[in-house]
């Protein structure tokens with residue numbers, strides 16, 4: 001399958017209204033659009049999650065380098081933050097950001113289907129196709 005067709009299918013599946021989960025989408029929306037509101041510890045824990053994820057899908061040599069340079073599980077605060085797993089960590093950070101930074105957050109929902117759109121400034125819904133430019 002050509003690359004661009006594969007990407008188009010991935011996007012179609014990612015925005016399939018049948019699979020919409022508001023809680024999951026809210027977490028993704030906050031993480032995608034408000035990464036600047038992470039605390040230093042949260043950013044370090046996120047970097048650890050990403051590096052460990054990459055380490056699990058590469059050569060042993062590259063995995064060792066990634067873990068040495070980017071995984072911070074030897075930091076007790078990072079280990080504690082990630083003790084419940086990545087989903088628990090990301091949901092907890094989402095709740096903290098929504099509570100502590102509510103004045104900086106814009107939750108942008110489609111006026112037609114009420115689903116979360118991609119960004120705070122988006123004027124098009126990738127779920128239902130509505131466009132309010």
Ligand SMILES: [Zn+2]
Pocket residue numbers: 110111112113114115125126127128129130
């Ligand atoms: Zn919509």
